[in-house]
Amino acid sequence: MLKHFKVPDDVAVLVEISKLRNATEQVFIKCGVPEAEAQLGADVLMFADESGIDTHGVSNMLRSYVAQYNSDSLNPTPKIQIIKETPSTATIDGDGGLGLMIAPKAMDIAIQKAKDVGTGVVSVRNSGHLGAAGYHAMMAADQDMIGWCMTAGGKAMVPTFGAEAQIGTNPIAFAAPGNNQPAFMFDAAMTSIAGNKIGLANRMGKGMSPGWVAHEDGVPDMDGGAVADFAANSMRMQLPLGSTRELGSHKGYGLGVMVDILCGQLSFAPGFGSLERTRRGHFVAAYSVDAFGDVEEFKENMDGMLKGLADTRPMPGEERVLYAGLPEHEVRIERRETGIPLHPEVIDWFRDICAEFEIPFDLV
Amino acid sequence: MLKHFKVPDDVAVLVEISKLRNATEQVFIKCGVPEAEAQLGADVLMFADESGIDTHGVSNMLRSYVAQYNSDSLNPTPKIQIIKETPSTATIDGDGGLGLMIAPKAMDIAIQKAKDVGTGVVSVRNSGHLGAAGYHAMMAADQDMIGWCMTAGGKAMVPTFGAEAQIGTNPIAFAAPGNNQPAFMFDAAMTSIAGNKIGLANRMGKGMSPGWVAHEDGVPDMDGGAVADFAANSMRMQLPLGSTRELGSHKGYGLGVMVDILCGQLSFAPGFGSLERTRRGHFVAAYSVDAFGDVEEFKENMDGMLKGLADTRPMPGEERVLYAGLPEHEVRIERRETGIPLHPEVIDWFRDICAEFEIPFDLV
Numbered sequence: 172m173l174k175h176f177k178v179p180d181d182v183a184v185l186v187e188i189s190k191l192r193n194a195t196e197q198v199f200i201k202c203g204v205p206e207a208e209a210q211l212g213a214d215v216l217m218f219a220d221e222s223g224i225d226t227h228g229v230s231n232m233l234r235s236y237v238a239q240y241n242s243d244s245l246n247p248t249p250k251i252q253i254i255k256e257t258p259s260t261a262t263i264d265g266d267g268g269l270g271l272m273i274a275p276k277a278m279d280i281a282i283q284k285a286k287d288v289g290t291g292v293v294s295v296r297n298s299g300h301l302g303a304a305g306y307h308a309m310m311a312a313d314q315d316m317i318g319w320c321m322t323a324g325g326k327a328m329v330p331t332f333g334a335e336a337q338i339g340t341n342p343i344a345f346a347a348p349g350n351n352q353p354a355f356m357f358d359a360a361m362t363s364i365a366g367n368k369i370g371l372a373n374r375m376g377k378g379m380s381p382g383w384v385a386h387e388d389g390v391p392d393m394d395g396g397a398v399a400d401f402a403a404n405s406m407r408m409q410l411p412l413g414s415t416r417e418l419g420s421h422k423g424y425g426l427g428v429m430v431d432i433l434c435g436q437l438s439f440a441p442g443f444g445s446l447e448r449t450r451r452g453h454f455v456a457a458y459s460v461d462a463f464g465d466v467e468e469f470k471e472n473m474d475g476m477l478k479g480l481a482d483t484r485p486m487p488g489e490e491r492v493l494y495a496g497l498p499e500h501e502v503r504i505e506r507r508e509t510g511i512p513l514h515p516e517v518i519d520w521f522r523d524i525c526a527e528f529e530i531p532f533d534l535v
Numbered sequence: 536m537l538k539h540f541k542v543p544d545d546v547a548v549l550v551e552i553s554k555l556r557n558a559t560e561q562v563f564i565k566c567g568v569p570e571a572e573a574q575l576g577a578d579v580l581m582f583a584d585e586s587g588i589d590t591h592g593v594s595n596m597l598r599s600y601v602a603q604y605n606s607d608s609l610n611p612t613p614k615i616q617i618i619k620e621t622p623s624t625a626t627i628d629g630d631g632g633l634g635l636m637i638a639p640k641a642m643d644i645a646i647q648k649a650k651d652v653g654t655g656v657v658s659v660r661n662s663g664h665l666g667a668a669g670y671h672a673m674m675a676a677d678q679d680m681i682g683w684c685m686t687a688g689g690k691a692m693v694p695t696f697g698a699e700a701q702i703g704t705n706p707i708a709f710a711a712p713g714n715n716q717p718a719f720m721f722d723a724a725m726t727s728i729a730g731n732k733i734g735l736a737n738r739m740g741k742g743m744s745p746g747w748v749a750h751e752d753g754v755p756d757m758d759g760g761a762v763a764d765f766a767a768n769s770m771r772m773q774l775p776l777g778s779t780r781e782l783g784s785h786k787g788y789g790l791g792v793m794v795d796i797l798c799g800q801l802s803f804a805p806g807f808g809s810l811e812r813t814r815r816g817h818f819v820a821a822y823s824v825d826a827f828g829d830v831e832e833f834k835e836n837m838d839g840m841l842k843g844l845a846d847t848r849p850m851p852g853e854e855r856v857l858y859a860g861l862p863e864h865e866v867r868i869e870r871r872e873t874g875i876p877l878h879p880e881v882i883d884w885f886r887d888i889c890a891e892f893e894i895p896f897d898l899v
Contacts, residue, residue, distance in 0.1 A: 260653035292654050330844060332857070343790070381781070428859065439827070463624060463626045484698045484699050
C-alpha cells in the first residue's frame with residue numbers, strides 16, 4: 172500500500188475486527204440482504220480491511236453500497252441463474268445483485284468444475300461492484316488451485332491516444348498457493364492507479380500524481396496536480412498502466428480491453444457491445460494444480476520462487492523487495508492483532524448510519 | 536509499431552513473402568528440422584514479419600535460432616510428450632525443441648479440449664523461444680475461441696525496488712474474434728518494452744529511452760540514454776511495465792510473476808522453483824465462445840466494441856485511436872501487397888547463410 176493512502180496514525184481510530192464485521196453485516200441486513208449473504212459480503216470487505224487494501228474495505232465502499240441499495244440500483248435478493256454450462260464453463264446472470272456476494276458463488280462453481288475436469292471458467296453478467304478481486308482469486312488458492320478474478324464496467328480508462336474514457340479500470344486478480352511462503356496474490360487495476368484511490372487521495376486532501384490521469388483533451392498529465400479537481404469530479408479520465416505510449420500505455424490499455432472481453436463479452440453482458448455498460452461483468456477461473464502435476468512439488472517450487480523474489484537485492488533507498496500478496500499477508504497479521512485503523516470521518520458515518528438503521532453502535 | 540524500430544524507407548529492401556518464407560524453411564531444414572516442422576516455424580516467423588512485429592520476425596530472430604541449433608542448445612527433432620492430462624488440461628514436455636513449433640501443437644490440444652469440454656489449458660516445459668505469442672493465441676480466435684498464450688524464461692525484468700533481474704520479459708498474448716472488425720490480438724511483454732526491441736534499437740543506433748531500463752544499482756533510468764551500453768550488453772535490467780513504483784511498476788512486475796507461474800510453475804519446468812531457469816515454459820489456453828453463449832452474437836458484440844474503440848475521439852496531435860490487432864491487420868494487408876522491408880544487413884546475413892548451407896539465394 173502506498174503510504175499516500177494510509178490513514179495518518181495520529182488521527183486513526185483502531186476498531187476491533189469482530190465489531191466492524193458485525194456492524195457491516197447489520198448494515199447489509201438493514202438494506203434487505205439475507206443474513207448469509209450479509210455475512211459473505213462483510214467477509215469480502217473485512218478481507219480487504221484486514222489486508223490493508225483500504226480502497227476496497229468498509230471505509231471506502233460500504234456507504235456506496237448502501238446508497239445503491241437505497242436507490243434500488245442494487246438488488247438485495249438476486250436470483251442468480253446459470254444461463255449456459257459445459258463441463259468446464261458456466262455463464263451466470265447476477266440479477267443485479269452485489270458482486271461481493273455473486274463472485275464467490277461463481278468461484279465455487281469454477282472450483283467444483285476444476286475438481287471434476289481440471290479447470291473451471293465462469294463469466295458473470297448483470298452484477299454490481301466486486302469488492303477486492305483478490306478475495307475471490309484466493310478462494311481457489313486455498314483449494315490448491317490457481318485462481319483468477321477480473322471485473323469490468325463503467326468508463327474510466329482513456330485509451331492510448333484517446334480523448335475520452337471508454338472502458339473501466341478493469342482489475343486483474345491472480346492467486347497461487349505457496350507452502351510456507353504466503354500465497355502469491357496479485358490484484359491491480361489496469362489503469363496506472365485504482366479508481367477509488369483517486370477518491371481516497373481526494374479525501375486525504377492530496378492532488379493527482381504524475382501519470383495518473385489525462386487532461387481534459389486526453390493528453391497525459393505527466394506533471395501532476397493541475398487536473399485534481401477535474402479528475403475528482405469525473406474520475407473518468409484515468410491513464411492506462413504505462414501512462415504514455417512511450418512508457419507502454421498501449422499495454423495497460425490492451426490488458427484493460429482483454430478484461431472487458433473476458434468479463435463483458437464472454438458473459439454477453441448488456442451494453443458491452445456498444446461501450447455503454449450498465450452493470451458490471453466478472454470473470455473467475457480456477458485451474459486445479461493437481462490436474463497438471465504433483466501439488467506438494469508445485470507448492471515447494473512456489474516457495475522457492477517467492478522466497479527468491481523477496482530476497483532480491485534491493486536498490487539504494489529501499490529496505491527490501493516484495494511480491495504481490497506478501498505485504499497484504501503481513502498487514503493481516505498486524506491488523507488481526509491491533510484492529511483496523513479507520514479515519515474518524517468513517518466512524519462518524521457508522522454512527523449516523525447505525526442511528527438511521529436503528530442498529531446499536533459499538534465500534535468505539 | 537513504434538516508428539523508432541522501423542527500417543528506414545531509404546535503406547529498406549522489399550522482399551517477396553514467398554521467397555522469404557522459402558528461404559526460412561530451407562535454413563530450418565539445414566539445421567536438421569524436419570520439413571513439416573520447418574514449414575510451421577517459418578509460418579510463425581512470417582506471421583510476425585507480415586504483421587509488422589519485426590522484433591519477432593525473420594530478420595531479428597532466425598540467426599539466433601540457427602546459432603542455438605548449431606550449438607546444440609536447441610533440439611531440431613524433439614519428441615514432444617504429454618506428461619499429464621485431464622479432460623480440460625495437459626502438461627507437455629517440449630524436449631528442448633523450438634517453441635515456435637511446440638506452442639502450435641500445445642494450442643491444437645487446447646482447442647480440441649475446448650471443443651470437447653468448453654476450455655483447454657496447456658502448460659509446456661523444456662521449450663525454446665516462442666516467436667510472436669500472438670500467432671498462437673490467434674489460432675484459437677480463428678476457431679471462434681478466446682486464445683491465450685504466454686511464455687517465461689531467463690532473467691530480464693528487475694522487480695520493483697530490486698537491484699537485479701529475476702524474471703523474464705514474460706509476454707502475454709490474448710486474442711478474440713470479431714465478425715467484420717479485425718480480431719483483437721494483444722501481444723506484449725510485461726516489461727515496459729520487449730526484450731529484443733532493445734537489441735533492435737541498438738542495431739538502429741538508438742539509445743535507451745526513459746523508463747526502459749534500470750541503472751546498474753536498480754534505480755529506474757527515467758532520463759534515458761545514459762545506460763544504453765550497459766543495457767545493450769546485458770539486456771538484463773529491464774523495468775517492469777509502469778517503470779517506477781509511482782507509475783505502477785509493481786503491476787508490471789506482478790503480471791510478470793503471474794506469467795512465470797502459469798508458464799513455469801504450472802508446467803513444473805526445471806529451475807523455475809529457484810529463479811535459475813534453463814529453458815522456457817509456455818502457457819496456452821482456448822475458451823470456446825460456444826460454451827458460453829451464441830458465437831454470432833459474441834462476434835457482433837465484439838465488432839461493436841472494437842469499432843467503438845477505434846472511433847474514440849483522438850487527443851491533439853494524433854490522427855486516430857487503435858486497438859491491439861488493428862495495426863497488425865493493416866500492416867498485413869500492406870505487406871502482402873508490397874513484400875517485407877528488410878535491412879540490407881539482414882539480406883547480407885541471408886546471402887552468407889545460404890552460401891554456408893549451400894541453399895540457392897534468391898531473395899533479391
